[in-house]
Amino acid sequence: MAWDCNQFTAAAGAGSKRQTGAVASWGSYSFVYGPVMALLAVALLMLLLRWTFRRGSSLVERAPRQGPASDYGLLVAVAEPTTFAEAELIRARLVGQGVRATLAPTTDGPRVLVFSEEAAVARALLRKP
Numbered sequence: 001m002a003w004d005c006n007q008f009t010a011a012a013g014a015g016s017k018r019q020t021g022a023v024a025s026w027g028s029y030s031f032v033y034g035p036v037m038a039l040l041a042v043a044l045l046m047l048l049l050r051w052t053f054r055r056g057s058s059l060v061e062r063a064p065r066q067g068p069a070s071d072y073g074l075l076v077a078v079a080e081p082t083t084f085a086e087a088e089l090i091r092a093r094l095v096g097q098g099v100r101a102t103l104a105p106t107t108d109g110p111r112v113l114v115f116s117e118e119a120a121v122a123r124a125l126l127r128k129p
Contacts, residue, residue, distance in 0.1 A: 069106045075113035077106075078122045084110045090126065097125050 069077040078094075078101075081087040087103050087110040094101040094114065099122045101114045114122045 066105050066107050068108065069104070069111045069113070071106075072104060072113055074115055075102065075104075076116045076119045077111040078114050078119055079112035079126060080108070081110055081112070086110075087112055094122050094125060099125065 079087070079090045081090060084103070084105075090112045091101045091103045094112070099114055099118050101112055101122065104111050104113050
């Protein structure tokens with residue numbers, strides 16, 4: 001059996017009146033508020049993203065700077081190799097022995113750094129051939 005939309009309308013309320021809410025007149029500018037708010041939100045996001053990702057004065061990304069080995073806080077220099085390749089070999093050797101080590105480019109050249117409580121162990125391992 002095929003149903004007709006008019007049958008549902010008639011069954012829903014044969015004697016009921018249909019009412020609609022207030023409809024904005026053509027003199028009202030309420031239809032403009034939605035797109036204007038969307039454009040303002042996009043403009044605000046653009047400004048925030050430009051501030052976040054601009055070069056130089058951004059708080060999020062800073063250009064890396066080199067400093068002396070003493071600028072690394074709790075880390076102590078245990079080796080002062082002449083090249084980064086040699087420094088990486090020393091760092092890998094220490095890590096292989098269970099010592100937490102890192103390689104840092106300082107103003108004096110590459111340095112292999114470890115935590116101060118592991119410095120004696122790292123120096124002893126580096127003295128072994």
